[in-house]
Amino acid sequence: MPEQCPVCESASTAAFFELKNMPVLIGTLWETAEEAKNTQTGDLRLLFCADCGFIWNEVFDASRMAYSATYENSLHFSSVFQDYTADIVSRLVDSYDIRGKDIIDIGCGKGDFIAMLAEYGDNRGVGFDPTYVGDRIDGPVAERLRFVRDLFSEKYADLRADLLTSRFVFEHVEQPVEFLHLILRGLGDDADALIYFEVPNVRLILEDLSVWDIIYEHCSYFGPESLSAAFARAGLGIYDIRETYGRQFVSIEARRGAADSRPGPWGDLAQLTGLVARFEAEFGRRIETWHDRFETLRRDGRRVVAWGAGAKAVGFLNMLELGDAELPVVVDINPHKQGTFLGGTGQRVIAPEALVEYRPDAIILMNPVYKAEIARQVADLGLAVEFIGA
Numbered sequence: 001m002p003e004q005c006p007v008c009e010s011a012s013t014a015a016f017f018e019l020k021n022m023p024v025l026i027g028t029l030w031e032t033a034e035e036a037k038n039t040q041t042g043d044l045r046l047l048f049c050a051d052c053g054f055i056w057n058e059v060f061d062a063s064r065m066a067y068s069a070t071y072e073n074s075l076h077f078s079s080v081f082q083d084y085t086a087d088i089v090s091r092l093v094d095s096y097d098i099r100g101k102d103i104i105d106i107g108c109g110k111g112d113f114i115a116m117l118a119e120y121g122d123n124r125g126v127g128f129d130p131t132y133v134g135d136r137i138d139g140p141v142a143e144r145l146r147f148v149r150d151l152f153s154e155k156y157a158d159l160r161a162d163l164l165t166s167r168f169v170f171e172h173v174e175q176p177v178e179f180l181h182l183i184l185r186g187l188g189d190d191a192d193a194l195i196y197f198e199v200p201n202v203r204l205i206l207e208d209l210s211v212w213d214i215i216y217e218h219c220s221y222f223g224p225e226s227l228s229a230a231f232a233r234a235g236l237g238i239y240d241i242r243e244t245y246g247r248q249f250v251s252i253e254a255r256r257g258a259a260d261s262r263p264g265p266w267g268d269l270a271q272l273t274g275l276v277a278r279f280e281a282e283f284g285r286r287i288e289t290w291h292d293r294f295e296t297l298r299r300d301g302r303r304v305v306a307w308g309a310g311a312k313a314v315g316f317l318n319m320l321e322l323g324d325a326e327l328p329v330v331v332d333i334n335p336h337k338q339g340t341f342l343g344g345t346g347q348r349v350i351a352p353e354a355l356v357e358y359r360p361d362a363i364i365l366m367n368p369v370y371k372a373e374i375a376r377q378v379a380d381l382g383l384a385v386e387f388i389g390a
């Protein structure tokens, strides 16, 4: 019996990727290498729906996930990401005239995004996040912001909203259409808030064979095809879908009761189907290539570190089973991550300045988008290294 697609209910679904024993909490900071290495693991079995393009982990077990306030997933410390976010803020505020209005942000993290929206458009905002720890927003904008340490639901239907945003939440949701219905109920029956969602773009993962972007915490994987399918199913009219940030993300702008801005379909389902087939065939080869590369580096006695202690690094190191003997440390510019340890393989996270002590010969860039920024920092430290893109 094929599994039914959680987005479009089609039975044209098939498994194409399996992986055992991946750390379930990618963003969790561990205080000791011991704790990091003993972190809980889970399995992945990804299914693809040939009718809407949705990809999901069929053996995902939400009970393994326990988000806590130590969950540190803020990309906010990179200036590249900050510029990108500022562009989204000005575009949303300017094109939809979100000024002096009310905004709700679902999964607000530390509140960076909603603070920027409130600041730029002189708006009021309520951020929802069960892991919210409020200590980073200051200035006059703080008075127009409120944070709720809870999941958004119909409990909050008395709140009004002209714009509802949610960045990097939908990929953690097992039942996407139900989640959208929950949000619409939370907004109230007659609400017509503009809805803005942003998620990792599975098309790029498949095209680039970037297998490290497949992580346990993400039970759902969207491209333009499935994102539009889920929103359409929930009765939302789609204004725009964009592949952004070097195509790493895909965003959607939609509104209940609105007409689609153009006739569908969004994306290219036939091409996506081909990418899934290729990914299935190439995954093993990709892992082998990296094992060979590390073997060569080891034989040549070259010291290797990684840069970027995010989800990609945890996926990369665990899929390649690279312990702290093969790769001792991972660099990250986020001071909240420094001094902690990566789940599963147990590498210590260090500040860029500490590289002077390690004198690496090569740095694996977990996210090549930041190459120019990283190369500049490394040059400033007086280090000459080879950069390898992950």
Ligand SMILES: [Zn+2]
Binding pocket: 005, 006, 007, 008, 009, 010, 049, 050, 051, 052, 053, 054
């Ligand atoms: Zn489907």
